[in-house]
Amino acid sequence: MDKKSTGSPGGxxxxxxxxxxxxxxxxxxxxxxxxRSALPSNTLACMNSLAEDAxxxxxxxxxxxxxxxxxxxxxxxxxxxxxxxxxxARGGRALVGLVGVQSNQFPRALDIxxxxxxxxxxxxxxxxxxxxxxxMLPELPPELKEAQALGVALFAxxxxxGRLDTVLRDAWNGELKPLYDFMDQxxxxxxxxAPILPRKHVARTSGxxxxxxxxxxxxxxxxxxxxxxxxxxxxxxxxPDDLEKIIRANKAQGIDRFFITDDNFARNSDWExxxxxxxxxxxxxxxxxxxxxxxxxxxxxxxxIEKATAAGVKRVFIGLENIxxxxxxxxxxxxxxxxxxxxxxxxxxxxGAITYAGYILGFPADTKESIxxxxxxxxxxxxxxxxxxxFLTPLPGSEDxxxxxxxxxWMDADINKYDLNHRVSHHSKMxxxxxxxxxxxxWDAFYxxxxxxxxxxxxxxxxxxxxxxxxxxxxxxxxxxxxEGVHPLEGGALRLKSRRDRRHGLPLESPLVFYxxxxxxxxxxxxxxxxxxxxxxxILKEVMAAPDxxxxxxxxxxxxxxxxxxxxxxxxxxxxxxxxxxxxxLGDAVRAGTTAAAAE
Numbered sequence: 166m167d168k169k170s171t172g173s174p175g176g177x178x179x180x181x182x183x184x185x186x187x188x189x190x191x192x193x194x195x196x197x198x199x200x201r202s203a204l205p206s207n208t209l210a211c212m213n214s215l216a217e218d219a220x221x222x223x224x225x226x227x228x229x230x231x232x233x234x235x236x237x238x239x240x241x242x243x244x245x246x247x248x249x250x251x252x253x254a255r256g257g258r259a260l261v262g263l264v265g266v267q268s269n270q271f272p273r274a275l276d277i278x279x280x281x282x283x284x285x286x287x288x289x290x291x292x293x294x295x296x297x298x299x300x301m302l303p304e305l306p307p308e309l310k311e312a313q314a315l316g317v318a319l320f321a322x323x324x325x326x327g328r329l330d331t332v333l334r335d336a337w338n339g340e341l342k343p344l345y346d347f348m349d350q351x352x353x354x355x356x357x358x359a360p361i362l363p364r365k366h367v368a369r370t371s372g373x374x375x376x377x378x379x380x381x382x383x384x385x386x387x388x389x390x391x392x393x394x395x396x397x398x399x400x401x402x403x404x405p406d407d408l409e410k411i412i413r414a415n416k417a418q419g420i421d422r423f424f425i426t427d428d429n430f431a432r433n434s435d436w437e438x439x440x441x442x443x444x445x446x447x448x449x450x451x452x453x454x455x456x457x458x459x460x461x462x463x464x465x466x467x468x469x470i471e472k473a474t475a476a477g478v479k480r481v482f483i484g485l486e487n488i489x490x491x492x493x494x495x496x497x498x499x500x501x502x503x504x505x506x507x508x509x510x511x512x513x514x515x516x517g518a519i520t521y522a523g524y525i526l527g528f529p530a531d532t533k534e535s536i537x538x539x540x541x542x543x544x545x546x547x548x549x550x551x552x553x554x555x556f557l558t559p560l561p562g563s564e565d566x567x568x569x570x571x572x573x574x575w576m577d578a579d580i581n582k583y584d585l586n587h588r589v590s591h592h593s594k595m596x597x598x599x600x601x602x603x604x605x606x607x608w609d610a611f612y613x614x615x616x617x618x619x620x621x622x623x624x625x626x627x628x629x630x631x632x633x634x635x636x637x638x639x640x641x642x643x644x645x646x647x648x649e650g651v652h653p654l655e656g657g658a659l660r661l662k663s664r665r666d667r668r669h670g671l672p673l674e675s676p677l678v679f680y681x682x683x684x685x686x687x688x689x690x691x692x693x694x695x696x697x698x699x700x701x702x703x704i705l706k707e708v709m710a711a712p713d714x715x716x717x718x719x720x721x722x723x724x725x726x727x728x729x730x731x732x733x734x735x736x737x738x739x740x741x742x743x744x745x746x747x748x749x750x751l752g753d754a755v756r757a758g759t760t761a762a763a764a765e
Contacts, residue, residue, distance in 0.1 A: 181257065181259040182231070182234070183262065184216065185277065191651070202371070215325065249286065260287050265291070266290055268297070271580055275308065282315045290319055290320065293395055296562065299321040299348055302561075323396075326353070355407070361375075378427060379425055381401050385398075405435075412443070421453045422454045456480040487528055489531075522551070524554050537610055548721040556588050617636075644693075
């Protein structure tokens with residue numbers, strides 16, 4: 166175990182704070198873990214910095230030797246027995262915090278906690294599942310009650326402004342409470358300890374990315390979202406000074422690529438002064454690459470896209486969610502307007518950013534046929550580089566989950582499946598089999614060799630199109646779904662499995678069965694990876710060698726036509742598309758009339 170400690174050199178009182186970001190189980194009950202995972206945990210970075218700040222302020226006393234240990238289970242095996250032995254060897258008091266625990270990760274977190282509690286070690290669990298359930302449900306669900314019955318403390322809310330100090334002192338005094346509920350006291354982020362992880366953790370991720378949360382909260386009301394109920398609808402922000410400190414501290418350890426975890430950076434009211442600070446750093450020679458998440462109206466904000474790309478934004482995740490206005494309205498995602506999708510995507514493309522979009526399958530108006538029809542429309546008419554699909558999932562902490570629970574609508578009892586990659590409810594129009602088939606076929610329909618070729622042609626037609634980077638991302642997304650059975654955002658490089666880490670209640674497999682299957686699957690997947698890679702590289706080589714590649718055009722990337730709103734299927738074949746078009750035209754007419762009246 167890696168240790169960082171300060172305090173009495175003479176071997177005085179000792180305290181060890183172990184921070185663990187758990188993963189979740191695959192369908193066979195093994196933790197999803199990689200040699201290199203996709204992204205580092207921002208929660209782990211935040212909690213690590215808060216713990217270091219508490220240690221530096223000597224919240225447990227001046228003579229306490231305070232050690233901090235951090236684990237991200239997506240890229241590092243957690244051995245509870247080893248933690249127990251190490252804590253016993255070190256001596257003193259301890260607290261294990263399972264942090265950032267999402268609903269699908271709670272069963273794994275509880276299994277780790279169960280073994281630690283059996284050894285008498287104090288444990289606290291926090292994260293979106295605990296916070297969302299506390300925020301939205303009238304009573305604790307069974308899994309939270311089970312945790313408390315084991316003597317595990319639950320933490321709801323955010324840990325800044327001294328909340329972590331309270332838990333640490335209680336653990337030090339042997340007085341952990343069953344529940345720490347801070348949901349009604351959302352802290353300010355201004356001047357809070359910067360979320361920074363040591364390079365040794367970031368180096369375990371693919372691409373050596375770190376993460377930053379510049380803001381928390383969202384003003385919108387999407388019924389499937391947990392963020393608005395956990396982090397609130399009033400946004401809170403870090404300052405430009407905070408951001409510069411984070412960038413410089415990471416640059417000092419050789420890290421210059423960041424994923425900004427804000428659910429919607431475009432709605433951060435301080436976006437401009439934050440981006441201006443990064444632009445100033447770029448001009449100084451402190452260069453960084455950024456990935457951000459935004460909404461579909463971000464291009465309407467003057468200079469937003471221009472400044473974002475000048476600041477180093479290379480990749481943009483967009484909450485497209487659906488192209489059927491009726492579905493968007495049903496989910497209370499009224500801010501998404503399909504009449505703006507093309508202009509928004511073309512603007513990002515013109516500025517050289519790779520565009521990802523999330524697309525939810527299973528809204529009320531969906532059928533298998535309509536889903537596959539809509540994907541063909543997207544392929545033909547929207548210049549998206551990467552599209553990822555999700556089951557519509559009633560996540561604990563969302564309005565959808567609360568409403569379905571209240572109405573006694575069936576939802577799968579196994580929260581390990583609440584990862585957006587499994588179906589956990591029934592659909593009003595599709596059978597369970599049809600919905601699952603639609604999900605699998607959606608991935609296949611978008612990532613055909615022909616459409617991959619089209620995406621690369623679109624990128625190769627402009628100087629800043631970045632076709633090679635786009636292909637590497639496509640490979641990641643397609644291969645994770647096809648070969649690993651996990652969503653790409655949970656993916657990684659080289660799947661690792663440990664026979665003895667199986668989910669509580671499942672039998673331990675024999676070494677012969679386990680290892681023969683593991684190595685056989687690994688070899689088979691490697692062969693499939695290589696085959697797909699070779700075929701895809703051949704497509705890229707063909708596209709890049711085309712002498713007329715700069716002349717390529719299609720409907721998705723062509724400048725808007727005069728008859729665009731009449732000609733495209735996006736507005737006439739989708740559920741509610743024509744009504745959305747009518748609303749746009751009415752709004753245009755009203756604005757034109759208002760402008761004319763003002764001129765008079």
